[in-house]
Amino acid sequence: MYQHEEIINKIAQDKINFELGTKLLEEEKYNFEILFAFLKNYIFNSIPDKTDYNTETYQNAINTIPLKPTYTSIVILKSFTPKIAFNKLAKLPKNENTKTIISLVWIFKVTDTERRNTECKNGCGHFWHQNLKHEN
Numbered sequence: 001m002y003q004h005e006e007i008i009n010k011i012a013q014d015k016i017n018f019e020l021g022t023k024l025l026e027e028e029k030y031n032f033e034i035l036f037a038f039l040k041n042y043i044f045n046s047i048p049d050k051t052d053y054n055t056e057t058y059q060n061a062i063n064t065i066p067l068k069p070t071y072t073s074i075v076i077l078k079s080f081t082p083k084i085a086f087n088k089l090a091k092l093p094k095n096e097n098t099k100t101i102i103s104l105v106w107i108f109k110v111t112d113t114e115r116r117n118t119e120c121k122n123g124c125g126h127f128w129h130q131n132l133k134h135e136n
């Protein structure tokens with residue numbers, strides 16, 4: 001697992017505090033495009049409804065992002081369906097990148113927690129769920 005992958009999964013599984021974890025990601029000087037693609041993939045995979053991904057859990061996630069709701073990234077997430085919103089987020093100016101990444105890590109935390117509590121509850125084949133479990 002890449003460093004950023006491990007940090008994101010630890011945040012999602014409450015093994016690192018959200019604020020501390022997103023700061024670690026920032027300090028790692030990640031490549032936005034790579035991290036964005038990774039988070040998008042992880043989020044969409046964690047949502048059971050593959051037609052539009054617009055589930056109650058997803059709505060709950062975008063409505064609880066711990067940033068000012070007036071930030072462009074959040075306004076976009078709340079105004080468009082997931083696929084369209086993600087396409088728009090990818091094209092925002094660089095100074096929005098950190099807010100976008102924080103928002104996506106939050107969304108993943110919520111959608112992945114829901115998945116771990118439902119379809120993964122009795123065991124699953126997601127290696128990132130297994131690997132981190134061993135550290136307990």
Ligand SMILES: [Zn+2]
Pocket residue numbers: 116120123124125126129
């Ligand atoms: Zn799993």
